[in-house]
Amino acid sequence: MIKKFFSRGYIFLVLAFIYAPIFLLVIYSFTDSTVVGVWSGFSLDLYKRLLTDGEITPVIINTLVLALLASVLSTILGTLGAIGLHYSRGGFGKVVKGASRVSIINAEIVTAISLALIFSLILGTSRSYFSVLIGHMVLCTPFVVLSVTPKLEQMDSSLYEAALDLGATPRKALFKVVLPEILPGIFSGFLLSITLSLDDYVVTAFTKPATFETISTKVYNSLAKGGANSSLPVFRALTTVIFVVAIIVVIIMNIKRKKKKEK
Amino acid sequence: MTKGKVISKTVYKDDKPVKNRKWIFSRKQLCIPYGLFLFMFVIFPLLLIVFYAFTDETGKISFYNFIDFFTNPTSITNLFMSIGLAGITTVCCLLIGYPVAYILSKMKQRVAGVIVMLFVLPMWINFVLRAMAMKELLTLIGMFGKNNFLNTVIGMVYDYLPFMIMPLYTTLIKRDRSLEEAAADLGSNRRQVFTKVIFPLSLPGVLSGINMVFLPTMSCYVVSDTFGNGKVTIIGKLIEEQFGVAANWNYGSALALIMLVIMFVTMLLTGGFKPQENMRGANL
Structure with a gap:
């Protein structure tokens, strides 16, 4: 007691x-x-x-729109990636799997500066919405793959073949058979992407254009300025x-x- | 035979396999966009860091950045400060989090589920806002600015504690409880049951928790900036400065590479990293 x-x-x-x-x-x-x-x-x-x-107000809207956009794109890219990886046995698949792991393990600050480097090569000094969107997709997509993969592994692999035998085209089999089976994984990947994107400071700070602020960067800058900030x-x-x-x-x-x- | 139905790559003609040169839709190809994306924005940028780290401003190969780092007492101090801060934070999280996970694993699952949710819930709040909240509390009780290192540890523990509790809890609830009964039946006392049975069984969770806390705290300069009152500089901050104010990308890249090496060694020592557990409870 x-x-x-x-x-x-x-x-x-x-x-x-x-x-x-x-x-x-x-x-x-x-x-x-x-x-x-x-x-x-x-x-x-x-x-x-x-x-x-x-x-x-604009900062809040920025944050929400960016999170939504990055999550939708990451979910599409990541779901396709997970399906592709699940069925690939060759060297390319192994390389992609490895790269996906690297991107998850990598420290956020390293991801951030490496993106800053490549964007300075592509875009010069001016960063754009494109770069911060890509930055958030780099953060989120591997986690979508991670949430979808177990659902693919749990799926009965003969379902897809059965659909083909019954006359479905591969595309149809994918949309009508595989996709509904892995939908919970896709959904949790999407939710995870939203939380990751909303929570991010470092990657945003290094990939955002000067005038663009999210909640994280705005709060951080206000904190740095001390209590005097209104x-x-x-x-x-x-x-x-x-x-x-x-x-x-x-x-x-x-x-x-x-x-x-x-x- | 319609085009789309061919699954195998080889087509047989007169009983001999013939290479089929037509492009055929296959599920494997769905990972091509993801592969290209990762190459463009993960692998290639990392190679750029390696390139910058081993060159000087003019693009010539040079080890100067590393020599500069290891001969500069300030940067060495900051490196040890980062490792020390991360180490202390990890130990604190483990000491606070292990009993929590252990007690939760002994509770009825319905009650434990609700409490676990209470631990996960704050992680939905933006971590900079959470840091701000803790800073306000420390300021209110007059601790802010007194012991900057201690405050930074508090801030780090505050932000990362749930990341320690979650993997510990998931391994502890999965453990085979009959082993404990067996140990008790064979004459072990409670302490022995814990040290010889329960703790070793929970080791994967401990290692995974260490990874989840140690690696990010080494570079999370947002927290050290918020709580350190300008007195705590960790390696993440050094890297940020080189890419911001100082604008020395070569040196900054070398710093990033040094940090990656430390991370890699940590992961080797702890036996890898389970990314599944970095899920903020979205998989609960």
Whole structure:
């Protein structure tokens, strides 16, 4: 009994360590004070600024659009790649598999500077939306491959052949037989891509054009400038919104999983 | 025979195989775009780094960048600072995370599932925002700016702890529990059951957790910048400076190569890297 009490208490302590900073920001998102710790009355001003501030709103939209675009492209490229790799036995497939692993293991800063090098060769000094999009695809695509591959391995390999025997063209067999089988893997790869893209700072910083900012780069720059920067308080509201969205997404995912289990 | 239906590459004519030269759709070819993409934006850029590292500004082959690094006391200090910081962070994460994973593995699965979710949930918040949150808390309680190294460790542990807990938890719940009963039946006490049975069984998770925390903390300069108050410089920061303010790509590339070597050695020592576990719980 005492043991149980201690172990529960320990888990609670670690959770408190993880959640205390977040809750602190959540609480102080409801006041417009510039400093955390000073309560200057209840206000939804920071939330209003999230939607209307000319410096913040475009950054949020940039981040979301980039994450969505990079994830869709990565999911397509990665799903095709995973299918191709699953069926290839030759040297080319092995090389691609190796390269895919390299890209996952590689330190983010090295990925970032290597991309900066190649883009300076292709585009000269001017970076563009293209380069930051490619950068995010480099981050996400290998993880899509990683999520799709196990589903391909679990799939009954005779399904595809059966479809061919029954008169389907290879393309049709791929779309009507293989794709539905691996759909959960594709979906989790897509979700993972979104989180990776939203979370990235380093690759974005090295591949973005000067005028383009995402949440990561904007917060980092504001932090570097110190507390005097006027956008810092708005990020308290932003953190709260992201936190609430995350809770909702996780709850929905759980309900779906439970329904699946019951089936 | 329609074009698309040919699966094997060889076509038989008069019972002798004839090379079929027509282009045939096959599933293998679907990985060609991905292969080209990886070559263009992963392999070729890495080769560029190697090229830059071993040349000087004029493009001539030179080892000067490496000599410069290993003879400069500041850069050596920063290298050891990075390794030390990463090492301490990893040990802290392991010491905090192992009991968490172990306790969770003993709980009822439904309860444990919810708590695991609570550990994963904050990872959905942008990590720079999470760093900012911890910095605000440290500032509020008056710790910020006092011990910059300790604060950086706190910041790193805060950002990377879930990456340690997840692989530990997944290996611990999969362990064969009958082995513990057998050990107890054969006269082991609780401590022996843990050190001789449970811990060795969880070793793959420990190694994978070490990889998940040690490798990124060595280069994650966002956290060291946020918490170090300008006093903690790690190798990732050095690389960033060479590609930013200092604009010395050759030296920066050499630094990146040195870091890759350290990473490679770490991976050899810990027996590889399981990318499946770097999934932020999306596969839960």
